[in-house]
Every structure is written in structure tokens, then in C-alpha cells.
Amino acid sequence: MTTSTPMGFGRMHRKEDARFIRGRGQYVDDVQLPGMLHGAILRSPHAHARILSVDTSAAEALPGVKAVITGETLAGLGLAWMPTLSKDVQAVLATDKVRFQGQEVAFVVAEDRYIARDALELIEVDYEPLPSVIDARTALAEAAPVIRDDLDGKKDNHIFDWEAGDRAHTEAIFERAEVRVSQDMLYPRVHPAPLETCGALADFDKVTGKLTVWCPTQAPHAHRTLYAMVAGLPEHKIRVISPDIGGGFGGKVGIYPGYVCAIVGSIVTGKPVKWMEDRSENLMSTAFARDYHMTGEIAATQDGRVQAIRVKVLADHGAFNGTAQPTKFPAGFFHVFSGSYDIETAHCEVTGVYSNKAPGGVAYACSFRITEAVYLVERLMDVLAYELGMDPAELRMKNLLRADQFPYTSPTGWEYDSGDYPRTLALAMEMAGYDKLRAEQAERRANGDRRLMGIGLSFFTEAVGAGPRKHMDILGLGMADGAELRVHPTGKAVLRVSCQSQGQGHETTFAQIVAEELGISPDDVDVVHGDTDQTPFGLGTYGSRSTPVSGAAAAMVTRKVRDRAKLVASAMLEVAPDDLEWTKGRWSVKGDPKHGATIQEIALASHGAVELPEGVEGHLDATCVYNPPNLTYPFGAYICVVDVDPDTGQVDVRRFIAVDDCGVRINPMIVEGQIHGGLADGIGMALMQLMAFDEDGNHLGASFMDYLLPTAVECPSWELGETVTPSPHHPIGAKGVGESATVGSPAAVVNAVLDALKPYGIRHADMPLTPSNVWRAIQGRPIRT
Ligand code: MCN
Ligand code: CUM
Incomplete structure (x- = not known):
């Protein structure tokens, strides 16, 4: 090298x-200003409760405390609520109710971190607990408690209905199809979990009227414009500095209540105020990802030509709709769910609902919900292969778009810029020694080997580089x-x-x-x-x-x-x-x-x-x-080989072959690093990660003891390959790659585990395929998500 x-x-x-x-990196928490004060946030212990009263007098009396800010204080400034990236509003500090466990209730500013935290204990909040909605499938039930009664006339937990594709054409194809398969699946709630948590240091200079905010934001300019719009401060008097960031993965796109609190804290005290959240706060309150309940269906011929695909999604958006995506698309880019295949027609319907969980959505290397879309179609392809008794690689080869079809317009109207998919899949199969692997698997099965071998494939196409101004904006800001x-x-x-x-x-x-x-x-x-x-x-x-x-x-x-x-x-x-x-x-x-x-x-x-x-x-x-003329469409073929111990349910990822095509590579070493990270993410989501709640909405995974991050121990030595199909409209022919592996890999891992479990007649099981869930699937018991 x-x-x-x-x-x-x-x-x-x-x-x-x-x-x-x-x-020598400089992260937000490394920045020290003279006279700097420290903030801490009091959070709700309840998933849903009415606030009857907040008494801050004891906290204010604690020596070293400089200010205690509540929802009421902010309401006086017109700042108790802030707009979200999806045209909803989100409470900065709760005034009427708390709507998820960990929601921000009060903000203490003190001389140091310890005093600020101690003061939180002295704030008395009187809550009246309310029934909560934790399972999105119950959110629209008649009896469900209404979470967002702050919204005028709101009588249910419905956020939006949205559809794409051609319903009539799709229905017609389904009616006369030789083969139809349907599968319910959940892409569970997960979290980007960057090693550096979120935080902000705000410094308002009363003399010049200039506000400086150090904050690990992925979008400094968009943040500044939003601060200007919300707080009514002149935009040129706001300076947002994003120093070194210890991982974002989408979790640092939005504006969090703590940022606004630090700013108000600085305005109120006249001193710089720093707020840094801890690990549990990060996992409980910042942008979650996924939480998509999907029912997918495929119509095909007896010999495995896929003709149509349709899907219904119930999307759990948490207590406030803070999803990040171009404004026109409430389900992000989910409607690329026809994937990499030559499919005549497709249709999807997505319904978004509120629940008593943290807001956010989309984040975690998601390409705006393409992660869910790729997982759906790649799982469906394996379900179809299972029903037809076909090899999943052969089924994919048969249906992949051909090189001469590009530029290709998908059934939902996306123009894929360039690709040669069969070449990429063929290379992955050659690198894997696919036929040999299948032969080994057959032999082991024939010999009654206790350890179950599984081979899983996925092929993904992403749409990245948002986006052409005429199609995409975020809150009116063209991209x-x-x-x-x-x-x-x-x-x-x-x-x-x-x-x-x-x-x-x-x-x-x-x-x-x-x-x-x-x-x-x-x-x-x-x-x-x-x-x-x-x-x-x-x-x-x-x-x-x-x-x-x-x-x-x-x-x-x-x-x-x-x-x-x-x-x-x-x-x-x-x-x-x-x-x-x-x-x-x-x-x-x-x-x-x-x-x-x-x-x-x-x-x-x-x-x-x-x-x-x-x-x-x-x-x-x-x-x-x-102003980009189109998105870029990177793609790739992944093959995962696992060994499963049926007695313990333990999955070992033995090999992982990844062939990525992101057009021209600027720095192949960095591209490979991006892919390594994304593949590890895929193993994490497929096998280990879940934001779980009990039925009262108590968070069950608010530390790295429960919310597991994959390490070198769980990851094999990655085997990478590449093909290069330049983007025809990008000046240097490059396509994005930062999320490719996170988008493409979970399906390969899950497909591999289910391939291993095939002798048990198991067609599908939801992530995460933890040892206990694999064991439960083998016993024919329900998976825990
Ligand atoms: N690159 C290249 N050649 C290409 C494509 C990309 O050399 N053909 C390089 C780029 O120049 C850049 C890197 O690869 O240095 C990633 O580029 P790109 O695909 O454009 O993605 P972004 O830089 O926009 O990064 C965002 C993407 C997203 S959305 C998430 S989420 C994610 C990811 O990057 N978060 C990350 N990768 C991450 N990696 C780290 N270490 N930390 C995160 O928080
Ligand atoms: Cu959606 S995670 Mo990245 O796009 O920052």
C-alpha cells in the first residue's frame, strides 16, 4: 500500500x-472560555405525564447556581417550542406534558458541572402519569391516549399518510401473478450512538449583540439560519462553529433542546454557557433511527421474474415529528424500494404516527430511509427465493437491472444515473467462491453438522447527494x-x-x-x-x-x-x-x-x-x-457467511465480501475506511442493537451495557472489492459512499442467518438476531423486539 x-x-x-x-483534536468539550458556566438538564422519568407544577426554589438557593430555566421561562420568551425539520414543533422544555422518558423539563446553569447536576435533584416536579403509546401498532386505536393535544384540534396520533408509485397498475399485476409472497417485517428502532455525545457552548456578547455557538453540528449553516428564524436574531450576528466532531452518523443533524437552552442560558447570565450530555442522555433523547413496521409483497412468475412490489409501512416517529429529510418527502427516499431490480411497477403507502418515544428519525447512516427500503426489498427477494426453492444469487442475477438500461427511471420516478449491476454481483460471487460455499453448506447439512452454516446476499442501490434545487429543499432552503x-x-x-x-x-x-x-x-x-x-x-x-x-x-x-x-x-x-x-x-x-x-x-x-x-x-x-442536476446512485453487492450455534443461538460472522461501486474514488483508503465502518454498523444492527422499551415506556437500553456496539471481536476481516462506474453528471464522476455499507449490509447478515436456519423451516425473523432471538426462532417462539 x-x-x-x-x-x-x-x-x-x-x-x-x-x-x-x-x-490534539479540538472537540466542543475541549473549548474553554473565561468565566464559562455549565448547564445540566432535568429530564422526565415518565413516558407520558401531565406537569402539575415545577418548583425550582431549592435549586435556585443552592450556592453556585446562577439560573434555573423552565418551560415557563422559555414560554415568556416565545421559545418553549421550536420548529422541527419536518414542520412539526418540539418542546424545548416541557410546559404542559412530558411525552417521552428523558424529555427535557428544566435547565440549570451553575459554576461547574457538579453543582449543576446536584441542583437538578432539588427541582420538584409534580407529575400526573398518563397512559402511554409504546407500540406503534396501537397508536391509531380508538382508545389510544392522544399524545399531541398541544396541536390545535388534534384527536389522534396520526401524523401523515403518504404514497408513491402506481397503485392501479400494481394491483392489476398482483391479481394475475403466478406467485405472490408477503412478509411482515420490522426494522427496529436503533441509534447512531456516536462516541462523542451532543453538546453546545454558547457565548452571547451583550455589547456587540453577537452570539457564538460551538456545537458538533453536521450542518452549521442550516443551524444558523434556523436560530435566526426562531430566535429572531439577525443572521449575521450569529456564528456557528462546528469544531472536530467525534462521529455524527446522522445524530448531529438536528437542533436539540440543550442547544437552545445553552443559548438562552448565556443570554440570561451574560456568560458563556456549556452543556454536554452524558451517554444515557444521548441514547434516550437524541435522534433515533428506523422504527418501521413494514408489510412487503412481491408478485413474480413461477420461474422467478419479479413483476411488481408493494409495501405498507407504519412509521413510528416518536413524540414530535423531527425527521430529517427534504421537505417534500415525509418518508425520506423510502420509495426507491424497488431496489436494483427491473420491476415493472411498484406502490407504497406510509403512515406516520406519534408514540411516547424520543423524536428524531432517519438518522444513522440512512440515506434518508433507503436503509429501510433496501432491507425490505433484499429480505423480500430472499423470501421469494425460499418459496420458489431458488438460489438467492440466481434470483437476483435474473432480475438485476442490466447495464444497457441506464440511465434508468424507477417505477416511482427516480433516475438512476449509471450502473453495471451484474458485473458487480458476479465479482462478489467470484471473490466469495460462491459455488464452493454452497457445496460446503450442502455437505455440512448432509453430514448433520451441528453448527449451521448460512450464506446471505444483498444488492443495494442508494440515491445520495441531495439534491437538485427544483426537487429538494429543507424548510425552504434549497440543497x-x-x-x-x-x-x-x-x-x-x-x-x-x-x-x-x-x-x-x-x-x-x-x-x-x-x-x-x-x-x-x-x-x-x-x-x-x-x-x-x-x-x-x-x-x-x-x-x-x-x-x-x-x-x-x-x-x-x-x-x-x-x-x-x-x-x-x-x-x-x-x-x-x-x-x-x-x-x-x-x-x-x-x-x-x-x-x-x-x-x-x-x-x-x-x-x-x-x-x-x-x-x-x-x-x-x-x-x-x-446545484446538482441529479442524485448519484452508488451500489454494491454484499455476501455474508455465518455459522450459527443452534444450542445457544450465537451467530459468528465468518466472512464478509463487499464489492462497492461509488464511481471514481478520490481516496480509496478513506473509501475503504467508510465501508469498514458501515459493515460493522450492519453487524451491530442485524445482531445486537435495539432501542427497547417496557410497556410503560421505560427505556431499556440507555447505556452501552445494553445498547451494544460491535467491536473487532464480532467483525471478520473484511474482503473488499470494487467496480467503477462513474457518475455521468458529476464533474469528477464520483458518487457518495459514506452510508453505503450501513445501508447494504444488514440484509446480507440477516439473510445469512436465515439461510442457516432454513432446515428449521424458518422463513423470516426480525432484527436484532441476538442469541436469545435466534434461539427463540429455532424453538418457534416469538422474537423480542
Ligand atoms: N469519498 C471518496 N470517493 C468517493 C466518495 C467518497 O474518496 N467516490 C470520500 C469523501 O471524499 C469523504 C468520504 O469518502 O472523505 C465520505 O464521502 P461521502 O460519501 O460524500 O459522505 P459524506 O462526506 O457526506 O459523509 C456523510 C456520511 C453520512 S451521511 C454518515 S451518516 C456517516 C458517514 O458519512 N457518518 C460518519 N460516514 C461516517 N464516518 C465517520 N468516521 N463518522 C461519521 O459520523
Ligand atoms: Cu441519515 S445519517 Mo447521515 O445522512 O448523516
Whole structure:
């Protein structure tokens, strides 16, 4: 493996590593300001209860306490409720009722963290407990308690009904289909669980009227605009700084009540106020993911041609609809559920409901619900293979879209930009030695081997890089990204972008994009991000949109600089611009390559060493706003091999083969790291993770003792392969990859476990396939979710 610095794309170690491996990263909790105070949040012990009274007098009397803020205090400022990303409202601090266990009730500001926490114990809240809705399937029952009685005239727990596709056509195909299979499945509630929890440091300067907020947000500019809209503060007087982030995975997209409390705390006390949540607070109250109850159906021919697919979803959105996705799509991009297959028609219906659980939704490397969609179709394909007695690989090969069908418009109207799916699946099967694995499995079954071997496949297509302004916005903000590039007189460059790395290595890969386009070393390019005062506007990092959108902006802005450099070079070399040609890093005279100027020489000259032609401004810099023409559609084929112990239900992942196609790879090493992480996520969700509640709404997984994160022990040595199908509309042919493996891998793991359990006649079992759930499935008992 070469790790020397390339001039553009290629493997190189992250520039960030220099500070990260020396412990020199700067996270929100590392930021210390003079006179800084500390906040702590009092949370509800009940899932659903009316608040009768809140008495803060004892807490206020505790020495060291500077302020106690309640819902009532905030109501006086018009800040007790804040808008969510899905046009709902969410309580900042509860005023009328608490609606999930762990909901924010009061905020204490004190001289240090310990006093703040101690003061929480002195706040007396009188609650009247109410019955709660924990299982979404009961949310719409006549007798269900109404959770959102704060909403005018609200008499039930219904949020939205939404459908996509062609119902009539789909029904017609189902009616005459030779084979129909149907399967209920749950994608359980899980949590992104980043190692760094959420927090904020707010500093309001009364003299200048400027508010500075340090916060690990994935979308600094969007946060600033929302603060301006909600608090009525002038946008240019707000500065959001997102320093190093210890993992986001979607959990740091939204604005949390604690952020608003820290800001109000600073305004009230006139001092900087820092609030950091602990692990349990993070798991109980910040953005959950999934929680989709799905019924999927496939119509096919007897020989395994899939013709139609339809699905009904009951979506549990928790107590407030805070789901993050482009505004038009209440179920995110779920309607790509026809997956990677050539299916004539499809239809889906999604109903969203409130429950007494934490709000959020979508988060956890989700590509806006494509995770659920891929899991659904990939599980259904295996269910169909089971019923037809067909090999799941053969069934997939038979139905995959062919290369000559691209660009391909899906039955719900998505235009897949490019792909060669059979090639990718064939490579994965070859790497796995698929036929040999099947032979080994047959032999072991024939020999009555106690340990059960399973082979699971999945094929996924994602839609990432939100998104074209005419189709997508979040609360009215179109999803285009800005970029600015300046080349200093000595030829070193600084790129300013709006996206926000949480561990994806943008400081390296974005420098590589400039390096590739300008022919300089990535070491000579500084990438500035994460500070709204220093960077152009853009919507941030989620939905694997950084490379598709900001990455394209970075390439385009560099090309603009290169064009300016050409005009300068033409003056330097005294030839017409049309007579110049670009070879990496240098403009030279066509047919006379020795006669030329390097980008460094041009940079210096652009500052005045040559007389520039009329209309050429000089200096090498440019700005650009990139509005993507389409999403990018990365894809991949995954094969998982497991061994299951039927006596204990323990699953060992023996091998995992992943062939990903994300178009042109900027830094293959970083891409592989992204895939490794996502595959581990897949094992976590498939085998270990579940946000569980008892029937009263008590959270059963609010620590890493119960909510398990996969480690090297549970993960095999990943076997990665790649194919490269460039995106035709992206300037460098790249597609996003940050969520691919998390999206694609859970189905492969679950399919492998169920393949192992096939001799027991088990067709489906829900995640997580913990030892106890696998054992229960073998005993024919219900799975616990
Ligand atoms: N890349 C590349 N070549 C490509 C595609 C991507 O070299 N063809 C590089 C990119 O330049 C970038 C990284 O791979 O450095 C991921 O790029 P991209 O797919 O554009 O995704 P984003 O940068 O937008 O990251 C977001 C994505 C999401 S949405 C989640 S969730 C997630 C993920 O990234 N959260 C992560 N990966 C994560 N990785 C870490 N370490 N921490 C998180 O919180
Ligand atoms: Cu949906 S998790 Mo990522 O898009 O930040």
C-alpha cells in the first residue's frame, strides 16, 4: 500500500491524523472560555405525564447556581417550542406534558458541572402519569391516549399518510401473478450512538449583540439560519462553529433542546454557557433511527421474474415529528424500494404516527430511509427465493437491472444515473467462491453438522447527494452548496466549503480534489470548514451528499481558477488563450510544451508581475454554488457467511465480501475506511442493537451495557472489492459512499442467518438476531423486539 502524497486522487493518509492521533483534536468539550458556566438538564422519568407544577426554589438557593430555566421561562420568551425539520414543533422544555422518558423539563446553569447536576435533584416536579403509546401498532386505536393535544384540534396520533408509485397498475399485476409472497417485517428502532455525545457552548456578547455557538453540528449553516428564524436574531450576528466532531452518523443533524437552552442560558447570565450530555442522555433523547413496521409483497412468475412490489409501512416517529429529510418527502427516499431490480411497477403507502418515544428519525447512516427500503426489498427477494426453492444469487442475477438500461427511471420516478449491476454481483460471487460455499453448506447439512452454516446476499442501490434545487429543499432552503478557492501568491491554496466532516476525512479528500484539478500537492491545500463566519453557505453533511454536492462545487471552483490562470498565462507567455493547453499543473503553448508556466508561477504573476489584459481581474480566486442536476446512485453487492450455534443461538460472522461501486474514488483508503465502518454498523444492527422499551415506556437500553456496539471481536476481516462506474453528471464522476455499507449490509447478515436456519423451516425473523432471538426462532417462539 502506497501512502506517499499523490498529486490528486489516490491513497494517502488523512491530513487530520496528525492531530487526531496525538490527542490534539479540538472537540466542543475541549473549548474553554473565561468565566464559562455549565448547564445540566432535568429530564422526565415518565413516558407520558401531565406537569402539575415545577418548583425550582431549592435549586435556585443552592450556592453556585446562577439560573434555573423552565418551560415557563422559555414560554415568556416565545421559545418553549421550536420548529422541527419536518414542520412539526418540539418542546424545548416541557410546559404542559412530558411525552417521552428523558424529555427535557428544566435547565440549570451553575459554576461547574457538579453543582449543576446536584441542583437538578432539588427541582420538584409534580407529575400526573398518563397512559402511554409504546407500540406503534396501537397508536391509531380508538382508545389510544392522544399524545399531541398541544396541536390545535388534534384527536389522534396520526401524523401523515403518504404514497408513491402506481397503485392501479400494481394491483392489476398482483391479481394475475403466478406467485405472490408477503412478509411482515420490522426494522427496529436503533441509534447512531456516536462516541462523542451532543453538546453546545454558547457565548452571547451583550455589547456587540453577537452570539457564538460551538456545537458538533453536521450542518452549521442550516443551524444558523434556523436560530435566526426562531430566535429572531439577525443572521449575521450569529456564528456557528462546528469544531472536530467525534462521529455524527446522522445524530448531529438536528437542533436539540440543550442547544437552545445553552443559548438562552448565556443570554440570561451574560456568560458563556456549556452543556454536554452524558451517554444515557444521548441514547434516550437524541435522534433515533428506523422504527418501521413494514408489510412487503412481491408478485413474480413461477420461474422467478419479479413483476411488481408493494409495501405498507407504519412509521413510528416518536413524540414530535423531527425527521430529517427534504421537505417534500415525509418518508425520506423510502420509495426507491424497488431496489436494483427491473420491476415493472411498484406502490407504497406510509403512515406516520406519534408514540411516547424520543423524536428524531432517519438518522444513522440512512440515506434518508433507503436503509429501510433496501432491507425490505433484499429480505423480500430472499423470501421469494425460499418459496420458489431458488438460489438467492440466481434470483437476483435474473432480475438485476442490466447495464444497457441506464440511465434508468424507477417505477416511482427516480433516475438512476449509471450502473453495471451484474458485473458487480458476479465479482462478489467470484471473490466469495460462491459455488464452493454452497457445496460446503450442502455437505455440512448432509453430514448433520451441528453448527449451521448460512450464506446471505444483498444488492443495494442508494440515491445520495441531495439534491437538485427544483426537487429538494429543507424548510425552504434549497440543497445547493457553495465553495470558495483562493490560491496565494506562492501557489498554496485555501478551499472553503460548507460541508462538515465528522470523521470522513474531508480535509484530505477535498484537498485532493483541488490537487487533482490544479496539479498541486494536497499538502499545499488547506480546507476550511465548520465555521459559518469563514465558509460559504451550504446545507451540510448527511445523506452522503458531501462528495456529490460540495465535492462537485470544489471541482468546479477549481476549474474556474484554472480558467483565470489561463488568461494570466496567456499574458505571461504572450500567446492567445486558445493556443494554450493544460497538462496537470501547467499551462503551455500547444505544440511547444517547453514554453509554459506552472500554476505557482501563474499565481505570483497574477498578483501583478505581468500586465494583465483588459477585464482580467488578477489574483487567482473564485467562488461557485453547485446545484446538482441529479442524485448519484452508488451500489454494491454484499455476501455474508455465518455459522450459527443452534444450542445457544450465537451467530459468528465468518466472512464478509463487499464489492462497492461509488464511481471514481478520490481516496480509496478513506473509501475503504467508510465501508469498514458501515459493515460493522450492519453487524451491530442485524445482531445486537435495539432501542427497547417496557410497556410503560421505560427505556431499556440507555447505556452501552445494553445498547451494544460491535467491536473487532464480532467483525471478520473484511474482503473488499470494487467496480467503477462513474457518475455521468458529476464533474469528477464520483458518487457518495459514506452510508453505503450501513445501508447494504444488514440484509446480507440477516439473510445469512436465515439461510442457516432454513432446515428449521424458518422463513423470516426480525432484527436484532441476538442469541436469545435466534434461539427463540429455532424453538418457534416469538422474537423480542
Ligand atoms: N469519498 C471518496 N470517493 C468517493 C466518495 C467518497 O474518496 N467516490 C470520500 C469523501 O471524499 C469523504 C468520504 O469518502 O472523505 C465520505 O464521502 P461521502 O460519501 O460524500 O459522505 P459524506 O462526506 O457526506 O459523509 C456523510 C456520511 C453520512 S451521511 C454518515 S451518516 C456517516 C458517514 O458519512 N457518518 C460518519 N460516514 C461516517 N464516518 C465517520 N468516521 N463518522 C461519521 O459520523
Ligand atoms: Cu441519515 S445519517 Mo447521515 O445522512 O448523516
